[in-house]
Every structure is written in structure tokens, then in C-alpha cells.
Amino acid sequence: MITNIFNEFKTCTQLQYNGQLNLISPNQHQWTFYYRLGRIAWATGGTHPFRRWRRLMAQHCPQIDVDKMQLRQQDISTNYWDYRLLEILYKKQKIQREQIHAFVESSITELLFDLAQQSNFHTIMGERSQKVILETPMSFTSADLSIKQMLDSWTNWSEAGLTNIFPDFAPVIRRTEQLQQQVSPSIYKNFVTLINGKSTLRDLAVKMRQNVLPVSRSLLPYVLKGIIELVELPDLPLIVTENANNPISTQPKKSKAPLIACVDDSPQVCKSLEDIITSNGMRFIKIQDPIQALPILIQEKPDLIFLDLIMPVASGYEICTQLRRISAFANTPVIILTGNDGLLDRVRAKVVGSTDFLTKPVAADKVMSVVRRYLPVQTPLPMKTGSRLEVCH
Structure with missing residues (x-):
């Protein structure tokens, strides 16, 4: 069954087709692939189009808070609403072209996989239509390469x-x-926290920064024993604001005490910084596992980051380099922490995009001097107890 569908994709490539390839199964699952000059420019449809858009935005465009976007009904009324939203965000310079390309690739990969899986149970009907032609696509994908990757993925699955x-x-x-x-108690705690029937396997994989295959495979024994059940979820729609004057705008953040992050594998350093920061009325987050640093920082979006230079597996240099590649952190102050005040370390830290350097042991006057120098807002008055968020792995 799957061969007939892929012959359609092959034909579109050979014809250098411009238009839509619409596919539908007997249970009314629908997929639409938009072609431009024989290459896939966009794909939409499937079971959870809105949930997928939310998930891929969180994964590839973390600087955008989807729940704060003001959308009118007409913004999501067309069949390719998801593509239009990316277009508008790009024109408003809220996302980069590289992010769009990663988003498009992920979307096409997901939909092709679902198509392959459905083809094992149902006959899929296909038709070409030139009702909508994307004139200037933001991204091009080789259909042949995508299908090969999908076949490999389906074989592994x-x-x-x-x-x-x-x-x-x-x-x-x-x-x-x-x-x-x-x-074990720790694994049980993770299971109870994550497996609550509100997140799909794909949602969980993104949260855990893993591929959906190992996540699903690790749960399979519990599914077979009836300990875990897999249930259908409804789609998770986007919020529509009927009287939004400026569509696709983001509401300003509410005024809060600044959030300071510390990425350091030393509990003593984290505790010292925590005491200093929270006693001055600011919020604090400590990250002692460098592997988890990037996803946690993307999720929490701190106003300033203290980053240890020497850590196992991932150094401060590597983490800083990765942060600067994310537009949301382009201007976030990153202060390198080190026990060595050498010139070579300072030069290298500047090269990877750090903002400043602070030598250990950390002292309250030096820490607050740096915070006041780089935070664009006035730090609050000291308080007896501060709020904190612990992320220990």
C-alpha cells in the first residue's frame, strides 16, 4: 500500500510539480504536501496540527511564547495557516530563516512517518491540485531524501x-x-511527573530532548504489561482573540524580579550565589548538570547567566557558544565563572560570546556589581527570603 503513495511523491518530483498533493485515508486522516518546482515546501494536516505547531515552536523557536500570541480567526482559517504564521513571524523579525528550515523539516518528517504508519492499516488515496501554489517558499526539502529518511525511521520503529x-x-x-x-524511587517519581495522560509520546520526547523512538521503546514493556496505557488525546488548539487589533503580536511580559541562573556543577558555588541573589530580592535558578543546561535555560529564559568554565562533558565555552546561536539569548548577559584568572581563558571566553568574567570564590559585592552593571532593569531591594527554582539532575 505504501508503494503507491510514494510513487505519487516520485511523480511530483519528476514533473517538477507546483501545487498540492492531498492524501486521505478511509478514517478521514488527511495530509497535504505543498510542492514548488518538484520539492516539498510545506506539509500540514494529520491528527494534531495545532499540537504539532505548538511542539515544534517550543523546540525550534523557543523565544516565542505561543500562548501570548494574539491571533484572529482569519489567521488560522486557511488550510496552510501554520505556514502563514511562520511567514508573518519571519517578516516581523521574530524568528530566523534557520529556525523556519528546522521547523519545516521536522513537520515534513512527522507527517511522512504518520503516513507510513497509516498505510499499514488503510488504503491511502491521493490527488494533485493546483488550488494553492506557494510562490516564494521559505524552505525547500528534497522529497526523495525525506522519504528515504522516513523509510529508515519506519523500519527502525x-x-x-x-x-x-x-x-x-x-x-x-x-x-x-x-x-x-x-x-527505583527516582525513576518512579519521573514517571509520575511526566506520564500524566496530557502529553503525547512526541510531546514527551521533546520535553526530554530525545528522539521519540527510544522514549517509546523504553515505555513498551510497561505498555505490554498493562501498567501504562496509551490513550488518544484531542488536539490542543491555539487561542484566538476575537478583537485583536494587531494579529501575531506578543503581549509584553509582566514586571517581575529578575531571574538569575547559575550553571555550575559545584553545589557550594550554587549555594553561595543563591544566598547572594535571593537576599537581594531576585529570583534564582541553579543548574548543576551541564547536559541539562541548554534546555532548562531555554525554558526558563533567565535575565542573566553565571556560567562555570570547567565542567564535565560540556564546558562553559561550549554552552556559551550554543546559547549565542539562539536568538533569544543573543543579548543575555553571560558571566563566566572560573578559578583561574588567566589571560588565555579571558580571551577565549570573549571569543565564544561571553559578556564578562568573574573569578572564584564569589563575593557578594562583586556579584551584585556585575548584576547591576548588566541588567537593564533596576534590581529590587534586598529581602529576607528569596524565591528560587532548583533544577538538580
């Missing part, structure tokens, strides 16, 4: 025993006592 496991289903724990007996 099937060989892992996941043929009947749909990545848009959500895991929910059904037998908590049995689960508690089979796993």
Missing part, C-alpha cells in the same frame, strides 16, 4: 516492536503500585 504504537497517543499510568515495585 517496526523492528523495535512499535508498529501498533502511535506517537500521537499519550501514555497514562494505570497500575501505580505495580510500577512502584518494578522501578
Whole structure:
């Protein structure tokens, strides 16, 4: 069954087709692939178009808070609403072309995978239409390459025993006592936190910064034993503001105490900085696992980051370099922490985009001097107790 569908894709490539390839299954699943000169420019449809858009925005455009976007009904009324939103965000210079390309690639990959899985259960009908032609696509994708990657992905999925496991289903724990007996307390805590029936397997994979295959494979034994059940979830729509005067705008953030982050594998350094920051009325987040630093920083969006230079697996140099590649952190002050006040370290820290340098041990006057120098807002008055967010892995 799947061969006939891929012959359609092959034909579109050979014809250098401009237009839509519409595919539909007997259970009314629909997919639309938009072609320009024989290459896929966009793809939409599937089970969870809105949930997918939210998930891919969080993954590839973390600087955009989807829930704060003001959308009118006409913004999401066309079949390719998701593409239009990316276009508008790009024109407003809120996202970069590289982010759009990654978004498009991920969307096409997901939809092709779902198409392959559905083709194992249903006959898929296809038709070409030139009703909508994207004249100036923001991204081009080779259909042949995408299909090869999808076939490899589907083969791996099937060989892992996941043929009947749909990545848009959500895991929910059904037998908590049995689960508690089979796993360690820390793993059980993670299971209870993450597996609540509100996130699909794909949502969980993005949260865990993993591919959906290993996440699904790790849950399969519990699914087979009936400890975990996979359930269907409704789509998660975007919020429409009927009287939005400026569509696709983001509301300003409410005034809050500045959030300061510390990425350091030393508990002593984190504790010292925490005491200094919170006693001066600011919020604090500590990250002691450098591997988790980037996803946590993207999620929390601190106003200033203290970053240790020497850490296992991922150094401060590497983390700083990755941060500066993300537009949301282009201007965030990054203060390198080090026990060595050498010239070479200072030069290298500047090269990777750090803002300043602070030598250990940290002292309150030096820390607050740096904070006041680089934060664009006035720091609040000291307070007896400060709010903090601990992220220890």
C-alpha cells in the first residue's frame, strides 16, 4: 500500500510539480504536501496540527511564547495557516530563516512517518491540485531524501516492536503500585511527573530532548504489561482573540524580579550565589548538570547567566557558544565563572560570546556589581527570603 503513495511523491518530483498533493485515508486522516518546482515546501494536516505547531515552536523557536500570541480567526482559517504564521513571524523579525528550515523539516518528517504508519492499516488515496501554489517558499526539502529518511525511521520503529504504537497517543499510568515495585524511587517519581495522560509520546520526547523512538521503546514493556496505557488525546488548539487589533503580536511580559541562573556543577558555588541573589530580592535558578543546561535555560529564559568554565562533558565555552546561536539569548548577559584568572581563558571566553568574567570564590559585592552593571532593569531591594527554582539532575 505504501508503494503507491510514494510513487505519487516520485511523480511530483519528476514533473517538477507546483501545487498540492492531498492524501486521505478511509478514517478521514488527511495530509497535504505543498510542492514548488518538484520539492516539498510545506506539509500540514494529520491528527494534531495545532499540537504539532505548538511542539515544534517550543523546540525550534523557543523565544516565542505561543500562548501570548494574539491571533484572529482569519489567521488560522486557511488550510496552510501554520505556514502563514511562520511567514508573518519571519517578516516581523521574530524568528530566523534557520529556525523556519528546522521547523519545516521536522513537520515534513512527522507527517511522512504518520503516513507510513497509516498505510499499514488503510488504503491511502491521493490527488494533485493546483488550488494553492506557494510562490516564494521559505524552505525547500528534497522529497526523495525525506522519504528515504522516513523509510529508515519506519523500519527502525517496526523492528523495535512499535508498529501498533502511535506517537500521537499519550501514555497514562494505570497500575501505580505495580510500577512502584518494578522501578527505583527516582525513576518512579519521573514517571509520575511526566506520564500524566496530557502529553503525547512526541510531546514527551521533546520535553526530554530525545528522539521519540527510544522514549517509546523504553515505555513498551510497561505498555505490554498493562501498567501504562496509551490513550488518544484531542488536539490542543491555539487561542484566538476575537478583537485583536494587531494579529501575531506578543503581549509584553509582566514586571517581575529578575531571574538569575547559575550553571555550575559545584553545589557550594550554587549555594553561595543563591544566598547572594535571593537576599537581594531576585529570583534564582541553579543548574548543576551541564547536559541539562541548554534546555532548562531555554525554558526558563533567565535575565542573566553565571556560567562555570570547567565542567564535565560540556564546558562553559561550549554552552556559551550554543546559547549565542539562539536568538533569544543573543543579548543575555553571560558571566563566566572560573578559578583561574588567566589571560588565555579571558580571551577565549570573549571569543565564544561571553559578556564578562568573574573569578572564584564569589563575593557578594562583586556579584551584585556585575548584576547591576548588566541588567537593564533596576534590581529590587534586598529581602529576607528569596524565591528560587532548583533544577538538580
